[in-house]
Amino acid sequence: MSNEHGNLIKNPKQLIIMVFASFFVPLIIILLLMVFVNNGKRGDSSETSEQLIKPVGQLNFKDASAPREPQTGEQVYKAVCASCHVSGAAGAPKFGDTGAWTARLGKGYDGLLTSVLKGKGAMPARGGASPADVSDYELGRAVVYLANSAGGKLAEPKAPAPAK
Numbered sequence: 001m002s003n004e005h006g007n008l009i010k011n012p013k014q015l016i017i018m019v020f021a022s023f024f025v026p027l028i029i030i031l032l033l034m035v036f037v038n039n040g041k042r043g044d045s046s047e048t049s050e051q052l053i054k055p056v057g058q059l060n061f062k063d064a065s066a067p068r069e070p071q072t073g074e075q076v077y078k079a080v081c082a083s084c085h086v087s088g089a090a091g092a093p094k095f096g097d098t099g100a101w102t103a104r105l106g107k108g109y110d111g112l113l114t115s116v117l118k119g120k121g122a123m124p125a126r127g128g129a130s131p132a133d134v135s136d137y138e139l140g141r142a143v144v145y146l147a148n149s150a151g152g153k154l155a156e157p158k159a160p161a162p163a164k
């Protein structure tokens with residue numbers, strides 16, 4: 001073997017060790033540097049020890065029964081109704097399509113809202129939304145948003161009195 005001298009890598013096992021070493025040694029150096037830099041910071045930082053030892057992840061629990069801002073008609077429309085009313089799927093009157101809405105607008109707000117609450121034809125009750133996600137009031141706002149996109153002149157429904 002002519003290159004036996006001065007060559008560290010003599011067999012596959014050593015090759016693997018070298019590859020690992022060339023990967024991990026710099027990594028360890030970087031980690032040590034990071035620890036070093038952080039240690040320097042810790043001395044003069046104003047963080048309390050509580051902040052320093054607090055868990056990395058924090059869960060934010062939300063009280064489901066807490067009152068929340070009612071969604072606007074547009075928000076409900078986009079989240080629930082648009083899937084059918086944009087494309088006119090299953091014969092749904094399209095958003096902004098005055099021709100498709102004129103006859104329906106004659107039912108008035110209450111009539112239209114009843115259709116949405118109970119379902120009509122291919123439209124499931126509440127447009128398929130659960131009452132926990134979308135309240136009657138919010139559905140009403142979506143009806144107004146949708147109807148007024150197509151020539152309707154419905155007034156915004158009144159917000160329900162806050163539950164006690």
Ligand code: HEC
Binds near residue numbers: 084113121126128
């Ligand atoms: C799964 C598809 C689908 C979804 C989701 C859907 N609709 Fe509809 N919608 C329809 C169809 C189909 C019709 C036509 C029903 C008919 O007249 O037979 C319709 C009709 C209506 C009408 C007219 C009802 C009437 O009495 O003429 C209103 C108002 C309406 N939709 C509002 C909404 C609102 C608001 C939402 C969201 C909360 C919604 N829709 C979600 C399919 C859907």
